[in-house]
Amino acid sequence: MPVKVSVIVPVYNPGHYIDDCVDSLLRQSLPHDAYEVIFVDDGSTDATPAKLDAVAAEHDRVRVIHQENSGWSGKPRNVGIAAARGEFVMFVDNDDYLGDEALERMYDYGVAHGADVVIGKMAGKGRGVPVELFRINRPRASVENAPLIDSLTPHKMVRREFLERTGLRFPEGRRRLEDHVFVAEAFLRAANVSVLSDYVCYYHVRRDDSSNAGFQRFDPAGYFGNLCEALDVVERYTEPGAVRDRLYRRWLRNEMVERLRGQRFLAAPEDFRRDLFAQIHRVVVERFGPGVAEGLQPTQRVVAALAAAGRYDEVRAFAEWESGIALKAVPEEVSWADGTLRVGVSAEFTVHGEPLTFPADPPAERSAEPPLDVAASIDWVGADTTARFDRATLEVLLRERASSAVHFQPVEFTHERVPVGDGSRVRLVLRGTAALDGATAVDGAPPAGGLWDLDARVKLGGWTKGRRIGPARAAHRTLPPAGVVAGHVVLPYWTQPHGNLSLDVDRARKGLALDRAVPSCAGRRLEAGLPLYVPGRADVELRLTAVGSDTTLDVPGTLVPRAPGALLEAELPVGALGGREWRPSLNLAPKADEPRFHALPVRLRAGAGDGVEVVRGGRPGRLARLARRIGRVLRVRRVRR
Template identity: 35%
Template sequence: MAIPAVSVIVAAYNAMPYLTRCITSVAEQTIGQDELEIIVVDDGSTDETARELHRLAGVYPGLITIFEQPNSGGPSAPRNAGLDHARGRFVFFLDADDYLGPEALERMVAMAEKNGTDVVLGKMVGVGGREAPASMFRRDQPKTDVFSSRVYWTLNPMKLFRRELLERHALRFPVDLSIGEDQLFVGPAYLHAAGISVLASYDCLYWVQREDEGNITLRPGGTETRLTFLPRVVDMIMENVPPGPGRDHLAQRHLTVEVQQLLDHLVHEPRPQQEKALARLADTITPLWHEGLNDRLSAMARLRLHLVRHRMLDELLALARFERELARSSVSTPVLIDRGRALARYPFLRDPDRAIPDTCYDITAQLGVRHRIDRAELHGTTLHLAGHGYLHRVATEDVTTELVLRERDSKEEFRLPVTHTATPRLGADEDSGHYAYEKAGFEATVDITTAADGGPLQDGLWDISLAIGARGITREVRVGSKRATTVSGKAATHVVNTTEGPRAATLYTTHPHGNFTLDLGEQKHPVLPHLSLDDTVRWAADAPTELELTGRCTLAGHPEGALAVAVSNDRGDSTSFVASTTDGSFVVRVPVTELPAGIWHGALRLGDWALPLPALPSNLTAAKWRRRALPWYAKPAVNGENGLALHVARTDLVKAMTRRSKPRRGAAAC
């Protein structure tokens, strides 16, 4: 029997009517039924789940294997049973409430095989009001790990796992836990994986909120259930990850998410149980939390942990109530600005009876930065920028915003002043208008010939940022990702005149973030691809002695008269003829009557950039004219070099008469 690519394991308990869509979404996967097996474990359902499973098995014969067992009380036992019978190279755990996008398995298997990874996270989409994890799905990540990405912030098992990884490490779901069992399965799988892939560009898993809120993975429990699994998760981290940034990265998740969830349940329990649970929680987090972690944590998380460490139960209950009200409010918490620091006005801020340190309230580094670009244009050597920028919840008083240019490789930077402009009613559509930012506007002009402390900016990629400052606080942010619809992010390459000669300057937005960068000196945007010449060279229809060349110039700008055809001959003569441009096309006419005698070659030139001129057609008729009553001609040069070769000469009258006097071949002599 052929080994399938994927074994999809479905734990089902009273899963109707969601089960039908779930199983159908797997059976109809584009990877094909030959590459699939579906293992469904009915965990003692009392509704129509069993009947529907057998019906679906008849619809898809040979595809679905059904196991029935008494109810185990949780998803661990049915998932383990399915894993024990799986034969696929990969396994995917799917809850019976959820369903897959049509190409999900094909795309995830392909990503795993191409990159040699053991786990693949497919983008999750919430359905029916269910909130799906999002921070790890901002972009595709072909190969990453648990320490250099956000994958650890989703520990549910609805992912693609290489089965060999699970068997090699004997990974199974603990059956003695009612919640948190997924963390003790997925966490070790992440840590032992040879690599992890993230497929963010396709909606793989639709995560459904059941109308009866009966999802297995949503069972709430209380503090006791959380204090049962959390110490085991801490032990798992301590045993597998040495002290340092890696351990702190994982600890951040649990010290933020699990602690908050536990405290949410703590408020509903009797006082003796609250005191006992708080003491156990403080002991549990002690191995993970140290002061060096504070920079990774939000101010709210720092405050929670301080109160937990010091067993400040009443304050924790008050904070939990504050957080519930804050979640319902449309207004963000006000801040206290003091000596260049921003402190959130959370409960007990600078309360002398509690003596909680300011570090538990400090949100200076986490202040939201709001910005938008309303103008971004390059005219000649000058870049014009305009827009607004402000710090969320910080009034635009004593504004000190500057424009920052920083060269990407050398890190050389220049800070340039901006003109502050009024922004009436800015902030009215945020926080119910509670905060106003009426002096957040700016205008800036950057001349590339003087921006480097009076001198020219050197060639390089100059990233553009704003150092947004108000009331003694400054935050720097790259700009361009937020811009008005009238502001283009498309690369615009210019050739500009400077005292050092012509220079290439391109204003563009980076991918994928969309921030503005100024490219000086063709680091990423060469000039020549913007210039092209048509192959056909002809005599102008209205001027039979003017050679006409046509082409395209897609530059956003260049000095007037700089685009020209320059020609020279074998006798040292040279001249040029300016192109006439219209809507990206150009025409150059070369009046051969003005050229001295010789063999002429040339190029299309724009400053120091040049394109060779196309060769003249061999059958191009000669142009003829009179200069000082003597006959002249211009025609393709015989045995000319590659490219244009034009022979200009005075007609030799003796040779011309001789040719005329010779009898034509076949004619009778007189």
């Protein structure tokens, strides 16, 4: 079979962090002869070279190229390109890993849409990844119609013919931002870029020791010299105007302004801060026209203006003010309706734990440019924020805890101005309700088994901040029961000790309250009212286990809605019960990867005639269990005496 994809992995002393990478590449759903993996060992001095050689000896689709250390990832990736045989090449870092179907899905998507570059949805495990880019699938994306420029890491699939035709390669040597130079040119020269957003393809991992190359402190002069090479690429392939300004804005915002804001700036040593500021000031003055900063949010515009003016002390003072600002997201009513978990939330910004307030009536005439005085700048941001409050947005994201993959949920929200004191200032509060459809919440599919967290994200006044939803006020701490929806058991719960709202899907052993059920039998029919939510009929599995034996009988059952919960119905195999007693347990999600049976608090036995009778409780109550335990302890003590 022709090689569809060549995976290129530059390797340098990854230690055990490469294990997940290797495993994920060997698990790919593409046929094993449809892809190859090329590890380019850049002079590693740990045990990795021997480990990779052993993998290659066992798997014929794996090759290892050893070379002397080149100093950075550019040359290893270029060596991999030269050795590749695939129709596409996929770049993966040695401490990251892929989703099991990533290569197959990205290849098929790229071929279907004639893409030169394919970007698969990313999840950041301790690292930031683009969010807006992956809101929807984008079969035909460009820098003009999509936020492609938000994704400048090299972890993409690129058509090899495109690389050969353009001669596009990574800059080599010990340098920063070689991926920005490569990816920016690829975006600007590709006939089409396709963005696959309905499957997490790439997991971007931060090492526990934070030794990833991107987290190491850099030399500002060298860093911003390399950054200017990426700006040169944009200048080479675009005309002056709105598109170029928007692309430049990405570097101004992410690599300059954000490095000068809040605690990120204040946490660095003073000498580094001053050196960083000087280099940013130089680039802003030399490379950016006024149209670049004009598209920033208000707080970002303040920092950009202060940087352009060379106002270091003011930048530091503004950072000190911003460092105290955080998002507060308080859960309100949480309830089930029509198979959907509805989550109310109110969100606002705080400063040092207290609500952040804004002028109630900002002046109609405001300066178009931010002032260079810090106090005046703060007032300018506040007035602008109040005036444009109707543009503020509240989003709710469902995040899988294990993978960190996020999924946007539908949310309706309102803007509320809450007067403070004499009414001259207001709190700006967003109140909304998110609708988590149990059948479609994760890219059109139900959430998989595991733990899921709910995050709120607010865009307001130049801040985009996210945080977990919680803790709840006393009036809203009651949660609805677990729901059996789309074949899965979804249990809302508060985390301990922080009290954030999370979901347990198919894994809960506690919290379902099935020990409160009171089953009854009428002939062969078992019925039990259960404290569960079901939007409609749901198939479940009843298991009968013979007391004193491992013998089991599995019986189909059904849950049907019945206020205030659900009714379990099952026809029992009376003839198979004999004269024995049986413990019933219930699997609420028969199609889940890991079946879980929850005991019901009764025992059953075939009765007279053709019926089944409830014999006695299958599990003693809590007080009875405690009394028995105390009795056993006392008996042991008497014997010892």
